[in-house]
Amino acid sequence: MSIVAWVNAHYDERGPVRWLAFALEVVAAAVLFFLMALTCVDVAGRYLFSNSVDGATELTEIGLAIMIFAEMPVVTWRGGHIVVDILDRVLGSKLVKALGLLAALVISTSMYFLGVRIFELAERSLRRGVETEYLGIPTGYIVEYIAVMSWFTAFGMISYGIYRILTSQTK
Template identity: 60%
Template sequence: MGALSIVGLNQWVTEHYEEQGPVKWLAFALEAFAGVVLMALMLLTCADVVGRYFFNNSINGAVELTEIGLAVLVFAEMPLVTWRGGHVVVDLLDNLLGNAVVKVLGLMSALAISGGLYFLAERMFYLADRSLKREVVSEYLEIPVGYVIQYIAVMSYATAALMITYGVYRLLTEKHS
């Protein structure tokens, strides 16, 4: 029974994800994780609203958990959106510029975004380390914020790496007319 469900999951992932190799499973894992976080945020918000309006008592720390959950959700999806090229792109001048110029601009854009994300991640790791050393915690639930900042840094590193690989891949494979 267990092998059958693993085969079924493998088939489902293969049918629904166009990525190849380990990136396919990384995409599935990140989307499943983001889905669980989104469901938890939805249930938390519903419970908080019901508690507030029907029992005159909201959930303590719901705002903190929502803020952390949103950060986790956004940064879990950021590498996937980047790899799939789901960012907003303005291509007003692509028809006027030659194919080679568009490719060079795309590569420069990928390098600039990757570099920015890399330096953001470096700074975030520094801030996370400082927060953990100082034992900085959230206001109500006293959650160590350094771990959340470390997560953001790791996902920023992953996004930077995927941006540069996607940028090079796109440069080598896409044709603009």
């Protein structure tokens, strides 16, 4: 089975969003595999050779940031968040859709402005030359990545999130 056939069979998204979701999930999977290997090597080094991997904590923190923020737009696009629907049967379908639209707008606006503030902090970090303690990795680039993925998340919520709310069949 070719990669194109596999992606077409396993991803419901259409067009370039399908490949963007696949690429982001490949990034997250590769980082998760790296974190697993790093942890194994670090633990084996500690117990077998009495020497751990220098900077393993820093690499783990950076890897977690990359992995989480790579998946956040995909989860948002698919509507994979936790949803509490206790009152959906009590409220009418129009009110549920209106509340869903309001929630999508609040979430997307919040993520956009959060990304703006995070990007400002990243620029400040780069200007000041802030680096990690042991490995000397500039933290500003990771923080910029977090800001950009926050913007992708905001775009995913405002575009497809609202589309899903408007086209859903609420009972």
